[in-house]
Amino acid sequence: MNLREKHLIPNDSIITIAGTVGVGKSTMTKALANALKFKTSYEKVETNPYLGNFYNDFERWSFHLQIYFLAERFKEQKKIFEYGGGFIQDRSIYEDTGIFAKMHYENGTMSKTDYETYNNLFEAMVMTPYFPHPDLLIYLEGTFDEVLERIQLRGREMEKNTPISYWEEMYNRYENWINNFNACPILRINISDYDLMQNEDSVEPILEKIGHFIQQSRRWKSRKLIK
Numbered sequence: 112m113n114l115r116e117k118h119l120i121p122n123d124s125i126i127t128i129a130g131t132v133g134v135g136k137s138t139m140t141k142a143l144a145n146a147l148k149f150k151t152s153y154e155k156v157e158t159n160p161y162l163g164n165f166y167n168d169f170e171r172w173s174f175h176l177q178i179y180f181l182a183e184r185f186k187e188q189k190k191i192f193e194y195g196g197g198f199i200q201d202r203s204i205y206e207d208t209g210i211f212a213k214m215h216y217e218n219g220t221m222s223k224t225d226y227e228t229y230n231n232l233f234e235a236m237v238m239t240p241y242f243p244h245p246d247l248l249i250y251l252e253g254t255f256d257e258v259l260e261r262i263q264l265r266g267r268e269m270e271k272n273t274p275i276s277y278w279e280e281m282y283n284r285y286e287n288w289i290n291n292f293n294a295c296p297i298l299r300i301n302i303s304d305y306d307l308m309q310n311e312d313s314v315e316p317i318l319e320k321i322g323h324f325i326q327q328s329r330r331w332k333s334r335k336l337i338k
């Protein structure tokens with residue numbers, strides 16, 4: 112029996128990993144996909160044509176970057192839908208609007224008109240049959256110092272050169288966002304409770320929780336359909 116069967120995780124599940132920059136989403140995506148033999152949907156950083164410019168000049172590039180991310184994520188959503196699930200997704204589409212676009216608008220680095228255009232597009236895209244809401248959103252959390260250390264260690268120059276206050280504001284916004292999030296079920300995991308770098312088996316307790324959560328939420332959904 113494989114790990115997916117052992118933990119009763121349906122093979123059409125869609126699991127999305129959320130959390131602030133550097134917290135460990137890509138690393139978790141890879142570990143879960145390996146353990147479950149699921150496909151992955153990554154956020155591509157190296158090939159993003161706007162990201163470097165954006166970090167040099169938020170005001171000039173924030174709208175372009177949001178549109179780019181939205182298009183990329185929508186293509187990924189479509190792919191997940193066409194495959195019929197069985198995916199681990201590195202970052203949710205909800206974070207683009209709920210964290211990044213909002214933060215830049217509220218800080219004056221995205222204009223009101225651009226923000227409204229972006230939000231209208233987002234709403235129109237999410238209201239389509241191509242948009243499967245995940246079975247589960249895994250929210251990774253740690254202390255701000257841990258997150259900052261990981262950003263420094265990973266060493267992307269554009270992120271290292273960004274003021275610490277930017278990461279601190281994002282960290283606080285994430286806390287607030289997750290406390291009010293209700294688009295799909297959430298599993299919160301503290302990054303000090305596992306260590307995928309030292310011990311790959313530390314993913315197993317997480318699989319157990321995932322299985323439990325998805326079983327519960329699918330039962331709840333089917334009861335809602337019967338009613």
Ligand SMILES: Nc1ncnc2c1ncn2[C@@H]1O[C@H](COP(=O)(O)OP(=O)(O)O)[C@@H](O)[C@H]1O
Nearest residue numbers: 132133134135136137138261264265306307308
């Ligand atoms: N469980 C972990 N223990 C220690 N370091 C980790 C762990 N997960 C990720 N890291 C490290 O933290 C940094 C950021 O991780 P990454 O997965 O790229 O984060 P994200 O995708 O959330 O930006 C990387 O250098 C990665 O090797």
Ligand SMILES: Nc1ncnc2c1ncn2[C@H]1C[C@H](O)[C@@H](COP(=O)(O)O)O1
Nearest residue numbers: 131132133154156176177180207211270
């Ligand atoms: N929607 C976004 N707006 C601005 N910046 C974003 C958005 N989504 C991701 N990013 C940035 C943040 C990081 O520099 C890279 C990759 O994020 P990570 O959390 O490391 O996967 O893209």
